[in-house]
Amino acid sequence: MSARTLYDKLWDSHVVQQRDDGSALIYIDRHIIHEVTSPQAFEGLRLAGRKPWRVDSILATPDHNVPTTQKERASGVAGIEDPVSLIQVQTLDDNCDAYGIVEFKINDARQGIVHIIGPETGACLPGMTVVCGDSHTATNGALGALAHGIGTSEVEHVLATQCLVSKKMKNMLVEVNGTLGVGVTPKDVILAIIGKIGTAGANGHALEFGGDVFRNMSMEGRMTVCNMAIEAGARAGMVAVDDTTIDYVRGRMFAPKGEDWEKAVASWQDLHSDPGAVFDKVVTLRAEDIEPQVSWGTSPEMVGPVGAKVPDPAAESDPAKRESMVRALEYMGLKAGQPIESIKLDRVFIGSCTNARIEDMRAAAQVVKGRRKADSVKEAMVVPGSGAVKAQAEAEGLDKIFLDAGLEWREPGCSMCLAMNADKLGAGEHCASTSNRNFEGRQGYGGRTHLVSPAMAAAAAIAGHFVDVRDFVEGGQA
Amino acid sequence: MKSFTQVTGLVAPMDRANVDTDMIIPKQFLKSIKRTGFGKNLFDELRYLDEGQPDQDCSHRPLNPNFPLNQRRYQGSTVLLARANFGCGSSREHAPWALEDFGFRCVIAPSFADIFYNNCFKNGLLPVVLPEPVVEKLFQQLYANDGYQLTVDLEAQAVTTPDGEVFTFEVDDFRKHCLLKGLDDIGLTLEQADAIKAYEAKRRQEAPWLFDAVKAETAKR
Numbered sequence: 001m002s003a004r005t006l007y008d009k010l011w012d013s014h015v016v017q018q019r020d021d022g023s024a025l026i027y028i029d030r031h032i033i034h035e036v037t038s039p040q041a042f043e044g045l046r047l048a049g050r051k052p053w054r055v056d057s058i059l060a061t062p063d064h065n066v067p068t069t070q071k072e073r074a075s076g077v078a079g080i081e082d083p084v085s086l087i088q089v090q091t092l093d094d095n096c097d098a099y100g101i102v103e104f105k106i107n108d109a110r111q112g113i114v115h116i117i118g119p120e121t122g123a124c125l126p127g128m129t130v131v132c133g134d135s136h137t138a139t140n141g142a143l144g145a146l147a148h149g150i151g152t153s154e155v156e157h158v159l160a161t162q163c164l165v166s167k168k169m170k171n172m173l174v175e176v177n178g179t180l181g182v183g184v185t186p187k188d189v190i191l192a193i194i195g196k197i198g199t200a201g202a203n204g205h206a207l208e209f210g211g212d213v214f215r216n217m218s219m220e221g222r223m224t225v226c227n228m229a230i231e232a233g234a235r236a237g238m239v240a241v242d243d244t245t246i247d248y249v250r251g252r253m254f255a256p257k258g259e260d261w262e263k264a265v266a267s268w269q270d271l272h273s274d275p276g277a278v279f280d281k282v283v284t285l286r287a288e289d290i291e292p293q294v295s296w297g298t299s300p301e302m303v304g305p306v307g308a309k310v311p312d313p314a315a316e317s318d319p320a321k322r323e324s325m326v327r328a329l330e331y332m333g334l335k336a337g338q339p340i341e342s343i344k345l346d347r348v349f350i351g352s353c354t355n356a357r358i359e360d361m362r363a364a365a366q367v368v369k370g371r372r373k374a375d376s377v378k379e380a381m382v383v384p385g386s387g388a389v390k391a392q393a394e395a396e397g398l399d400k401i402f403l404d405a406g407l408e409w410r411e412p413g414c415s416m417c418l419a420m421n422a423d424k425l426g427a428g429e430h431c432a433s434t435s436n437r438n439f440e441g442r443q444g445y446g447g448r449t450h451l452v453s454p455a456m457a458a459a460a461a462i463a464g465h466f467v468d469v470r471d472f473v474e475g476g477q478a
Numbered sequence: 479m480k481s482f483t484q485v486t487g488l489v490a491p492m493d494r495a496n497v498d499t500d501m502i503i504p505k506q507f508l509k510s511i512k513r514t515g516f517g518k519n520l521f522d523e524l525r526y527l528d529e530g531q532p533d534q535d536c537s538h539r540p541l542n543p544n545f546p547l548n549q550r551r552y553q554g555s556t557v558l559l560a561r562a563n564f565g566c567g568s569s570r571e572h573a574p575w576a577l578e579d580f581g582f583r584c585v586i587a588p589s590f591a592d593i594f595y596n597n598c599f600k601n602g603l604l605p606v607v608l609p610e611p612v613v614e615k616l617f618q619q620l621y622a623n624d625g626y627q628l629t630v631d632l633e634a635q636a637v638t639t640p641d642g643e644v645f646t647f648e649v650d651d652f653r654k655h656c657l658l659k660g661l662d663d664i665g666l667t668l669e670q671a672d673a674i675k676a677y678e679a680k681r682r683q684e685a686p687w688l689f690d691a692v693k694a695e696t697a698k699r
């Protein structure tokens with residue numbers, strides 16, 4: 001057989017039936033569901049008199065609009081103040097109970113953001129196809145899986161048939177070689193990639209991340225990178241399986257055990273692109289060129305190094321781009337040529353499926369340790385991505401570090417990433433956010449989001465404006 | 479999706495042109511997380527004398543006695559006889575959901591709004607276009623006869639009156655096929671159930687760890 005990419009292999013091994021029109025029935029190994037995009041799908045199933053095809057393939061948890069304060073969480077579902085959120089969370093519980101679907105309910109110690117609990121529990125594994133009614137499902141691609149988001153009607157389709165009707169995408173490789181500088185994190189790498197290729201750069205492609213930088217990256221870092229593949233236009237992002245992957249998976253709750261483990265590991269050895277495999281598109285970056293990033297606009301591609309200035313639309317030759325830059329700067333309340341470091345922050349949000357894993361918590365804690373949040377920052381919240389992350393952080397005393405520094409320590413959930421619960425930006429407020437989307441109004445009506453790494457967000461919380469975290473790391477401002 | 483082959487049922491009149499989707503299901507009921515349960519609010523503003531609220535128990539609301547669906551002779555009807563341009567307005571799929579949930583299987587009219595017409599097929603509801611004079615004739619027969627029933631046969635593309643008079647109608651072949659078999663995307667995929675099962679069996683043998691782990695492991699705790 002000719003040389004194949006990782007995506008080719010994952011695709012080939014899941015084709016149930018190839019159709020004449022170029023589409024195929026693809027088998028789905030793991031289906032993760034949450035409260036927002038599943039209710040109508042279950043309703044549809046019921047209407048049609050159908051049942052889930054394979055209940056054991058499904059794992060559920062509420063995350064999008066669960067409250068994150070201890071007060072509101074204390075009395076479980078009933079304690080959710082927003083009635084619409086309450087109904088959605090209750091509906092998920094009811095559906096899961098009715099069909100016998102395993103769900104980590106609101107105050108279960110294992111509850112968390114869908115894309116965090118998948119890998120964390122071992123529910124998502126190398127070689128799997130993973131879907132979830134949420135675009136950031138690509139996160140699981142870090143495991144060497146084919147993972148992507150689907151819509152509500154597709155959620156129903158997968159529930160009912162265990163398959164998805166899909167057309168094969170093209171192959172794209174982003175290669176980053178070299179060594180990342182101190183203070184430069186996986187989040188900076190993916191932001192730099194998106195800054196380079198644009199939010200449509202990987203449209204129609206499955207995106208593989210290759211090169212030294214990803215080989216040397218931790219699994220959690222790879223998840224951060226794959227998480228934002230969607231912001232580069234790719235429905236799926238992935239990294240080849242190596243020892244780091246296998247070490248990560250070993251011993252997780254749902255991971256194979258004993259003899260199965262040995263067989264599984266053996267089967268995962270092939271989950272990489274063959275030498276000579278052909279990609280339709282290849283982009284390369286040098287690790288040494290990547291600096292800590294801050295987004296200044298209203299699209300993830302409007303991003304640059306922290307030491308740079310807000311770009312001048314007048315210098316942009318493409319009129320459509322120029323126009324969108326002008327609109328972005330107006331919405332963001334920024335001036336062309338203004339140093340990014342001069343942007344003052346009203347709020348800081350450390351969390352989301354991009355950056356709410358334990359390494360993110362540690363990175364942020366390391367920066368704020370022994371320091372105090374700037375008084376000008378109204379609120380800085382740290383929202384762990386899952387109950388497990390929260391417990392681990394607390395075991396390491398990270399919660400104390402945050403609280404001592406004047407940051408808030410919350411209950412797990414999506415929180416201010418999309419502001420479906422009470423955690424929102426006010427109009428005109430600037431927020432240093434470790435999430436993945438800086439669209440207008442994403443974090444609250446009129447809110448201004450700047451995407452950064454956890455370490456950069458933490459440093460901004462202390463300084464009250466953006467600063468180069470490398471100055472903190474190297475003791476420049478200590 | 480429900481299939482539709484043939485229905486013989488009581489007919490109810492909706493005797494006005496340009497019935498829009500807001501009339502079929504008013505906007506305050508779209509907040510629901512569900513696709514069902516809209517039947518009690520079908521034609522809400524025409525059917526009740528007060529303003530309807532979502533999640534309300536409708537059994538104590540004042541009914542409009544002049545509205546046909548509230549009259550005893552039309553209880554249990556499954557065919558709705560309507561006038562021109564039925565279902566105009568928004569694209570809300572809630573409109574066919576509401577009709578279907580109420581118990582209608584077929585709507586007969588001289589013409590339909592496009593999107594509504596399409597949405598009907600996705601939801602197991604058959605929209606039948608008959609010429610204006612025929613519809614007029616059916617209305618007259620309906621009003622003249624208590625317990626008036628029509629037989630709608632999709633396979634034969636025919637509507638038959640109690641007197642045995644037959645009116646044929648047009649329908650797109652593919653849509654007809656899907657509706658006869660009750661096929662939606664999911665239905666089409668399920669036609670390949672054997673292929674899915676075969677794949678699954680092979681996969682279970684090659685990679686047993688992909689199965690049952692979540693349920694089994696959780697049950698232990």
Ligand code: SF4
Nearest residue numbers: 136352353414417418
């Ligand atoms: S954290 Fe944000 S991006 Fe991630 S799943 Fe939740 S809402 Fe979506």
